[in-house]
Amino acid sequence: MLPVRRNGPWTMSMVTVLLLTSLGLAHAQAPAPAPNPQMATAQASFEALPEAERKAIQADLIWAGGFTGATSGSFGALTFRAINTFKSGRGPADGVLPPAERAALAKAAQAARDAAGFRLIADDKTGVRIGVPTKLLPKRDVTPAGSRWQSADEKVTLDTSASPPGDNLAALFEKATTVNPNSPRKITYKLLRPDFFVVTGETPTGKFYRRLAAGPQGLRGFSIGYDKAQAASVDKLVIAIAGSFEPFPSGPMPTQGSAVPVVAQGLPAGGTPLPGGQPAARPNIRSGVALLVGDKLALGAAATAEGCRSLSIGGRNAKLRAKDEASGLALFDLDGAVVAKPISLGGQARPGVPLVLIAYGSGAGQPQEQALPGEGAEAGGRPAVLAPLQPGQAGAAVFDRQARLVGTVANEPAGQLVAGVAPLRRHAMVGGEAILSLLARNGASLPVAGGQAGPELSTGAVVSAVGSAVVPLLCGR
Secondary structure, eight states: OEEEOOSSOOOOOOOOOSOGGGSOOOOSOOOOOOOOHHHHHHHHHHHTSOHHHHHHHHHHHHHHTOOOSOOSSOOOHHHHHHHHHHHTTTSOSSSOOOHHHHHHHHHHHHHHHHHHTEEEEEOTTTOOEEEEETTTOOEEEEOSSSEEEEOTTSOEEEEEEEEOBTBOHHHHHHHHHOOOTTOSOEEEEEEEOSSEEEEEEEOSSEEEEEEEEEETTEEEEEEEEEEGGGHHHHHHHHHHHHHHOBSSOOSSOOOOSSOOOOOOTTSOTTOOOOGGGSOOOOOOEEEEEEEEEETTEEEEEGGGGTTOSEEEETTEEEEEEEEETTTTEEEEEESSOOOOOOOOBOOOOOTTOEEEEEEEEEETTEEEEEEEEEEEEEETTEEEEEEOOOTTOTTOEEEOTTSOEEEEOOSOOOOOOBTTBOOOEEEEOEEHHHHHHHHHHTTOOOOBOOSOOOOOOOHHHHHHHHGGGEEEEEEEO
């Protein structure tokens, strides 16, 4: 996944672990269910808490509630479900943690940490802080690049590393993700950001995860390798290790143990009720992706724009022009032109052919453009794309490696993350013929690329060529 920064400064704390290959591939995604009012209430209550407490809850849920996402402090379906998993039999499945249940969560999580011997360690060899399950990894040693912890049978290994300024993060990413076609080693997920990368993969007998971060002091990272036979017990520990990692820590070492502030849902840290006794609810925003097919015309998923009080596409006010029930796509008129590089249509994507999807994810309060790896597939005898899409990415544009549009994803993807990583799933894809038909019925068109295909472009080159034509769609409800 290669995010493209266009909308100002942003930061992100992302946790990943290679559990992708343990998940089966799903069929074409069904339309998203109606919004859950309980989840909206729980979100407002959760977001009234201080950021440190929100992150602490998510960290505790990793150990006691089956949470598999990033400890970002942001509320979503994973946090909602994990809270309810922990509350099972304790109270209503409303996604809210009253003070007594918050205290019980902290106690249960600490008991699980103690059982694993999980300790936050300041690694003097590299300067990183990282959580280590010392009962699983009792053997500690040094390596030329950093430190190493291993299990007694040496089937689980955690390494830290550091290098001075000068190494190129992007070049190391390319090296880490380049695999000989005849090699049994497989890359299951890869993510490159300006300041870090993550690579996960597997071998016939093992799994591996690597994260490398860049800062003024150079590059710092860690990697985990473990035997597949131990995945059932190690997977959760890997999530916790990744969530604890600080490549360039600042401030004093956090207190170890159960000294986690317990803050009532809906109350600030001091315990004083908010005005009116309830946290203010945030606006209900549904997000999606739109493709500019003219200077004032955009194509997107019809379901994303249903029931909108306000609609914005690429920062411009928009309104529905036409909807195609058969394909699930819609055309939108924009209030003002949006400048983008022109795009052209390619042919039908064949199964197994590498593709690039451009969509938007959330972070730092604003949409962030993302380039996602994909490949052609089929679902129910119809064109599909195999890609790591998530909710809010309906309308994602699918391009071939010559930067030609081959389709869009009209259905809302189902929501499931594994330690912050979206698993690969099949998503039904609306191809070029249906797109051309919808445009023609509304007096618009797109050029169709002809001739032989040129050399394959890198993901970055595809984004550079056509990324400006893919914009966020925001529906205010």
